[in-house]
Amino acid sequence: MSEGQAAAIRLVGLRKEFHGTPPVVAVDDVDLVVGGGEFFSMLGPSGSGKTTVLRMIAGFEAPTAGRVELAGADVTALPPHRRDVNTVFQDYALFPHLSVRDNVEYGLRVKGVDKAQARTRAMAELERVRLADLAERRPAQLSGGQRQRVALARALVNRPQVLLLDEPLGALDLKLREQMQVELKAIQREVGITFLFVTHDQEEALTLSDRIAVFNAGRIEQVGTAREVYESPATGFVAGFVGTSNMLTAAAAQAVVGTDGAFAIRPEKIHLTLPGVSAEPGSVRTRGTIAEVVYAGPVTRYVVDLAAGGRLTALEQNGHRTAADGLVRGAEVDLYWAAQHLISIPTT
Amino acid sequence: MKRKTPYGLLAAPLLWLVVAYLGALASIFATAFFTTDSFTNEVVPGFSLDNFRALATGTYAGIVGRTLLIAALVTVLCVGLAVPFAFVMARVVPARWRSVGLALVLVPLWASYLVKAYAWRAMLQPEGVLERTLGGTPGYGFVAVVLTLTYLWLPYMILPVYAGFERLPESHLEASADLGGSDWATFRRVVLPALGPSIAAGTVFTFSLSLGDYIAVSIVGGKLQMLGTAVLQNNVLDLPFAAALGTVSVVIMVIYLVAMRRTGALENL
Structure with missing residues (x-):
């Protein structure tokens, strides 16, 4: 204006x-x-x-x-x-x-x-x-x-x-x-x-x-x-x-981010790898178990239960994913994302 | 497997309709063409248009005209009273008062027709309530008949118009105001057209009930003659002529219903 x-x-x-x-x-x-x-x-x-x-x-x-x-x-x-x-x-x-x-x-x-x-x-x-x-x-x-x-x-x-x-x-x-x-x-x-x-x-x-x-x-x-x-x-x-609710609070926030508070992360910012595969430097990393795999055409939605507590949804483009990459229900995976994508939510 | 339509259930009502209803109507039509022997007062079957010829002339043409005029006046007055009343009841007062309003409309319907007609007779008489409170009374006659019939049939107009207002979506009124329509423009261009069928449905009642009435007319009408009182008068001495009079009101009503059908009123009864 x-x-x-x-x-x-x-x-x-x-x-x-x-x-x-x-x-x-x-x-x-x-x-x-x-x-x-x-x-x-x-x-x-x-x-x-x-x-x-x-x-x-x-x-x-x-x-x-x-x-x-x-x-x-x-x-x-x-x-x-x-x-x-x-x-x-x-x-x-x-x-x-x-x-x-x-x-x-x-x-x-x-x-x-x-x-x-x-x-x-x-x-x-x-x-x-x-x-x-x-x-x-x-x-x-x-x-x-x-x-x-x-x-x-x-x-x-x-x-x-x-x-x-x-x-x-x-x-x-x-x-x-x-x-x-x-x-x-x-x-x-x-x-x-x-x-x-x-x-x-x-x-x-x-x-x-x-x-x-x-x-x-x-x-x-x-x-x-x-x-x-x-x-x-x-x-x-x-x-x-607005968007999928992906929140890290309380103990999960403490364990993953290292500070108290509430944090939001958009599903498409989260990447999944099998444990052991190295991620880009400077990213936040945490481990979890895939609870649900939802295939939706262009994208696949993974619901992951974190080892630290809490649950996150990750969205992956199917363009660089194949069915045979081991990301199936029950598999243990690493989640990582660039630190700047973590949104700190003021708690009142 | 297709189930059989239970036509058997229709037998009793169908029998009633054909014998009691259409049968009676047919015998009226037939009788209208009979004549009466002027010496013995006996009905003579045959085919003669004498009754209708007599109807078309002089006194009786006047009675038909007056009856139509009264029925039309009563209908117009009922519309004029029912539309604002139904509007206030359906759109203005809080919901919990609506049932009170409806009760006020319905309660007079439970009182005997005769009692109400005599109540008006008492009110209209010289030194009656009207004269003492308003300083004057129209007396028995044309005005008294219109007033009494309007009072008697008003609920039959209010109910369909009220239902029409209830069906009218609030958003249509808002849309009209939103587009720049004043309250009057909204009433004329949106409310009235939407109510048209409901009003037409109400007029079917007020018009037909006025057309056929003879009791209220004889109670408050003084010497005033309408179709109904004329039928009553000729009933004993000249049954075929009375039947011809009855046929006239049936024909008028059929014409009216056909006209109203085109407005969609009959789906709103």
Whole structure:
């Protein structure tokens, strides 16, 4: 984000409590700045507050405390229809009684854009998502992926300052989801609108985002680029939630690393050899027994029980592994990794 | 092995439908073409369109027109009252108050129809509750009939409309607001179209029940005649003519149902 330019979204001390005894704190004093034109993801498990934050930005929920600013203006008290944001809903929320084109025109028509112009713009937007030939259909006659694209066109046609996407790919199957990820990224580059994307899928967040905020229990644990969040997780939660959880704690940390504390290591940084084979100098080395071998096409996952206690997962490319190299279940192996790949996790 | 469809179970209801229901209807249609001997008052079987000719002229055409007007007015009033009521009940009040609202709608249905009609008669009379509290009463007649019928059939409109509101996903309302629609735009462009079939389903009840009513009309209608009271009056002296009147209301209702079927209302009953 460049200096001087007003942030697209600024959240200040944003808090949401839902009624109950005691009240349920869904969002716990969140501060966040999203820059103009960013593809920003809010990543977290369900119930971590990310969707509630999105709904407060859209105006569907009123914050218990705190402020929502859009392009420098405080919109906390404005109703949804007065905010320059549009939402792609998880269930798409297409109007069933309107054709695809009328759905896309809807936002323009209620804002008083004349019919001819609204139609032209709607068709151009449908062109962008390659659905122009289905413009006369009803949403019920479309596939899930097509509905998803209609929802996207219906939001984008209004050219909002910010597009809010609430798990928009959650209902699609894997192939379609990967295809839509590529498409979303391309569309975002093309229109240059700030995308705020909610997902619980860490891979999706890593693939798509310029920056990611990792949510847990109503708070933000870390904000950073995909690389920062993955390579240098700020907390144990981030290390575990983003990527495979590979932690060395307590006695295992003492034995392997030599100091107390908690450490995370990414599976693909760990190499396996049979005992006795010498490893590169300067690496951390420890012994274990293979508990599980999971062959997954391009890679194989080895789950290893450490002699020092604890369990690590190692990921090996199958490009330089063969079935006959002795790494089978029950085999004793050495694990080693470069010392700099060991991530120290602050324990609180 | 394919299991046999147990058609046998259908025998009793089918027999009931054919004999009691369609049989009675068929005999009404047939009777409508009979005549009555004016000296002996005896029904003379045959085929004559005299009854329908008499219906198309003068007094009786007026009665048919008035009946249609009352049924339409009652229906419009019920829609006007039911939509806001159902909206508040389904969307505004907290969930635990919904059952209270539903009970308030349903309780009057358990009270006897006659008691309710006489209650309105008492309220509408000179020096009655209406006159003492509001300072005036429309008296017995057209307005009294519309008021009483609206009161009687309102629950039949509220229930399907309430169900329609319940079925309407919250996200559709949010999507409309999100796209810039004011509350009014959302109501007109999203809520009403979604409720259309439910409202149409409710009108099937209010319209048909109003069309056929003769008891409330005779209790609060004064000298007002509707199709139902006309049937009642001719029942004894001229059964074929009464049958012709009955046929007219059946035909009107069939036309109405066919029209409503096109809105998808019948799937919402």
